[in-house]
Amino acid sequence: MVDKFVGTWKMISSENFDDYMKAIGVGFATRQVGNRTKPNLMVSVDDQGVVCIKSQSTFKTTEIRFKLNEPFEETTADDRKTRTVMTLDNGKLVQNQTWDGKETNIEREITDGKLITKCIMGDVVAVRTYVREG
Template sequence: MVEQFVGNWKLAASENFDEYMKAIGVGFATRQMGNMVKPNLVISVDDTGFISMKSQSTFKTAEIKFKLNEEFDETTADDRKTKTIFIF
């Protein structure tokens, strides 16, 4: 199901990202870095059904692994602790 998204993706543009980061409580310095970064996103799926999403940039590389429809603990790129669920 998710196989259509497997591959390498490059951010082309983002609009209102600074306002979004402000709304979720990201600090000024981190927002400034976040606004400059154009990460590559690498999506893959392993044999057990785990999806990996790796965001790579000169600023930071972050990876999360999850199964669709299953809640998991995530530490965001700005070090916030969240409960996350991906539904497709």
Template structure:
């Protein structure tokens, strides 16, 4: 199911993330921190099928728990309150966030042993690459 995502991942590259944060409405000060932060993502799953995604950094740690295909309320690390649904589509973990009439998708997939995360809102695309922590 989501086995290929389980474990700890470290951000190694980030492309166009400032433009993406701008497009979703993140303030200048928060964007500055977001651009400097290199979070670790930790995926785990319990016996009931509840997936936990923890984002850990020196500035902030956040955590969401979800079941695939079930909508939940999420408070994002930048403070947005979203309705979020995460699905597994063709091996990709696709996170759809909706708030204030806006929508964004964050699609994560494993390519060549790395996790490629594509963040899209309207015509703005950011790509963040994570490598599995030892």
């Protein structure tokens, strides 16, 4: 279940994120900020099974609430309006975003106690690594 993702996570590394942002169409100025930002992720689940993922940084805080396998409208940190579906696939929490005829996937999985996030757009893959706080 999603329970293993619950907690507060601090980013410790980010690889290839600029190329990923370029691939999804993020402008230069926003990419500059995105490259310098090291957000914390807070993941929680309520009694109804609604999952909340909050990304918090000095630059911007975003929050999505969803139930697995149920499409919802998302406004991303770079202000894209996407149709998003979250699924659990072999222990990975997979976020599929579609907008303007484009599609990207964000895969989150726990490996060796770390939260590994892969942002995938075509053949461009960014990897962001988080460790649990507390």
